[in-house]
Amino acid sequence: EIVLTQSPATLSLSPGERATLSCRASQSVGSYLAWYQQKPGQAPRLLIYDVSNRATGIPARFSGSGSGTDFSLTVSSLEPEDFAVYFCQQRTNRALSFGGGTKVELK
């Protein structure tokens, strides 16, 4: 089973600041890496798939990068609605796993 480790666990930032979230895989996941945003009481929302492709309707301030085992999600300038928990997700060999999440909180 591939384990995804997200860091940091919590990121304290202000609106307008840049957020960089990390996701590291225990072995290569190729380009099968996605990112989700989840707000309290809501289901997750797909932001990025296949490392760097924005999902439908996702603002351009969200971007993804990386390869192999190291990936990142960047929010170029935080908006008030971006404060939430973010999960990375991989799929390989007919199994799927999520990272433990990074909470982006208001500083």
Add this chain to the structure above:
Amino acid sequence: QVQLVESGGGVVQPGGSLRLSCAASGFTFSTCGMHWVRQAPGKGLEWLGVIASHGNLGYYADSVKGRFTISRDNPTNTLYLQIDSLRAEDTAVYYCAKERGHDSWNFDLWGRGTLVAVSS
């Protein structure tokens, strides 16, 4: 309206069984791979399994293999999750999720979830 709506959750005693449903609407359900994901209170996301569009193939997380069964009824646009031998650690919100694209295994549509609480 494009949506997924889960139902069937509730309070169940340890050792009991439950069948969750997920009603799909607004898209061509029969062409989509469908997954179940759960989230224990205050915890992260845990993938449970997948069923292919025609229902002829499925895969499960090792942690639930043998106790959880995913099925679907394409004519009624409904996905199911049968959970047997329920344990306290199965307490969670259960989400159904639709694949973004064929065999993509990432999810562009989620339901709001249904809560399962295992307690005596």
